[in-house]
Amino acid sequence: MNQKFCTHCGAKLTPGAKFCSNCGAKVGTASSTTTNAKLSDKFSKFKINNRYLIVGLVVICLIAIFGGVKYRNDHSLNHVLPGSIYKITDNNEDDYIYLAFEHGQWIMPKHNSKKDLKTVEQEGVIKYNEKHYSPDNKEKMTYSIQKNIMSMYEVTPHKKELFIKLKCKEVSPKKLSGKAIGYNDDGSVDDTYNFTMTKVGTINGQ
Incomplete structure (x- = not known):
């Protein structure tokens, strides 16, 4: 049997004794108190850490909610x-064309028909361009965006020509409208007109 010592004075304890014969302290009181104090301290830290964890989770949830709404x-x-x-469509005429946008490129279906439109939906802009316009993919139609202004270009290995610029006043998931500016090959303005763009499909189910 291991010899026990008083936690108060260090004297040897008689086996089975409830009090120290040297200082009279109750056997086990100090260690019990110390253990309880340690447990209390750990529990307190656990509660504090839990509080920080809960606050952190609430903040993350709020960011996710408002971020998703935005x-x-x-x-x-x-x-x-x-x-x-x-x-x-041109607001002054009944004429219309279809335009598709993907990966920084745009395309106009070759026959401007609904059947051709379905092909664009399935193949995407780049593949459609390769099959119907530029087999070697050296000619591309690209676009760039600055705020609500979109510039559309015709690009070859030797030059990049501004084709049209769309200045949007209304932008929504289903509709765009504003003023269009068409350009000649030499960069001069060819025509300006009001336009409306209505979403009629998505590429590859995007």
């Missing part, structure tokens, strides 16, 4: 344009 309400061109197919 994302869903993001009606910028950068958000609504990629992966979309639009029908664009």
Whole structure:
């Protein structure tokens, strides 16, 4: 049997004794108190850490909720344009064309028909361009966006020509409208007109 000692004075304890014969302290009182104090301290720290954890989780949830709302309400061109197919009309005429946008490129279906539109939806802009316009993919139609202004280009290995610039006054997931500026090959303005673009499809189910 291991020899026990008084936690108060260090004297040897008689086996089975409830009090120390040297100082009279109750056997086990100090260690019990110390153990309880340690447990209390650990529990207190656990509660504090838990409080920080809960606060942290609440903050993360709030960020996720408001971030998601902001994302869903993001009606910028950068958000609504990629992966979309639009029908664009001149407000002064009944004519229309289809335009599709994907991976920084745009395309106009070759026959401007609904059947051709389905092909764009399935193949995407880049593959459609390779099959129907530029087999070697050296000619591309690209676009860039600055706020609510979209510039559309025709690009070859030797030059990059501004084709049209769309200044959007209304931007929503289903509709774009504003003023269009068409350009000649030499960069001079060819025509300006009001336009409306209505979303009619998405590419590859995007």
